[in-house]
Amino acid sequence: MKLHTTAILLLFWLGIFTVHTVKGNTSGVSMRKFRCVNLSTKQLNIQNLINYERQRVPIDAVMFTTARGIRICVNPDQKWVQTAMKRIDARRAAKHK
Structure with missing residues (x-):
């Protein structure tokens, strides 16, 4: 027993x-990571973009996050995309000073 x-x-x-x-x-x-599978052809308002993430797989893309939390994938070779990435990087650097 x-x-x-x-x-x-x-x-x-x-x-x-x-x-x-x-x-x-x-x-x-x-959490599950979001991935770009297709790209938007629209130019976005750079002032509304707060963050970005570079992606190479499954397609080469930049995923921007807007102030409202919307994620939009775009072609990284476009000039306005590179300008937007530089502005976001500059804002980040200014915050950390």
Whole structure:
């Protein structure tokens, strides 16, 4: 009887440990990353852009984030895109001074 109770308690604690470990691991997983699969041909208002991310796979693109949180993918070879990236970099550098 005593061995039976010990086995049940051991299984119970093993179950608690497993649930706690799995829960801890899943909470550390980062969110799914957005990827560009097609490009916008529209020129965006540079003043509304707050961030960008360069991407090379699956296509070469720059993903801009607007002040409203909208993500828009564009061709990085366009002149206005390069200008917008430089302005965002300059704003970042000014903030960190």
